[in-house]
Amino acid sequence: MILAKVIGQVVSTVKLKVFKGFKLLIVQPLDADEKPKGKSMLVVDTVQAGIGDVVLVIDEGNSARIVIGDALAPIRSVIVGIVDEIQTDRKKEK
Amino acid sequence: MKLGRVIGTVVCNQKVDSLMGVKLLLIQPLDENLNDDGMPVVGCDPVQAGLNDVVFYEGGREAALGLTNWFNPSDLTIMGIVDTLHIGEEHR
Numbered sequence: 001m002i003l004a005k006v007i008g009q010v011v012s013t014v015k016l017k018v019f020k021g022f023k024l025l026i027v028q029p030l031d032a033d034e035k036p037k038g039k040s041m042l043v044v045d046t047v048q049a050g051i052g053d054v055v056l057v058i059d060e061g062n063s064a065r066i067v068i069g070d071a072l073a074p075i076r077s078v079i080v081g082i083v084d085e086i087q088t089d090r091k092k093e094k
Numbered sequence: 095m096k097l098g099r100v101i102g103t104v105v106c107n108q109k110v111d112s113l114m115g116v117k118l119l120l121i122q123p124l125d126e127n128l129n130d131d132g133m134p135v136v137g138c139d140p141v142q143a144g145l146n147d148v149v150f151y152e153g154g155r156e157a158a159l160g161l162t163n164w165f166n167p168s169d170l171t172i173m174g175i176v177d178t179l180h181i182g183e184e185h186r
Contacts, residue, residue, distance in 0.1 A: 014141050017172060074156040077095060
């Protein structure tokens with residue numbers, strides 16, 4: 001699982017049936033200091049996250065399909081939690 | 095999943111039997127600001143996207159699962175067509 005920040009939302013009418021009823025969000029992966037790292041990606045939201053939230057993202061197909069509840073869903077990335085707090089003894093680089 | 099823009103059609107007369115009837119499109123990957131991001135790729139299109147449509151697609155194992163016949167060799171499939179994109183407070 002990775003930490004990511006929700007930066008946007010995608011609205012789509014014409015899409016595969018399995019996506020019906022799910023919210024699609026654009027997330028930016030974060031490093032341990034909550035700084036953006038790597039490329040943004042589209043994920044399926046299962047926890048009603050919103051723009052600005054720091055979330056927990058699973059980027060692995062089988063786990064995603066378990067969360068979605070469809071063994072043949074073509075979905076790999078899902079949001080599985082909204083992060084309240086991260087505790088670490090790392091010193092934040094400034 | 096990633097965003098991309100359809101920039102062309104690919105036609106193959108000779109291809110793997112199971113891919114018969116599957117539309118192939120040339121897709122330019124995009125970043126969240128809709129700027130080009132990397133080299134164009136070829137993907138299967140089960141949602142009937144057209145030229146210049148902004149789409150979202152998935153690669154890897156999930157690409158084959160997106161097709162009607164999922165026992166198919168595909169490493170990139172379009173999952174849907176983007177209507178609007180909201181980044182922060184901006185609407186595109």
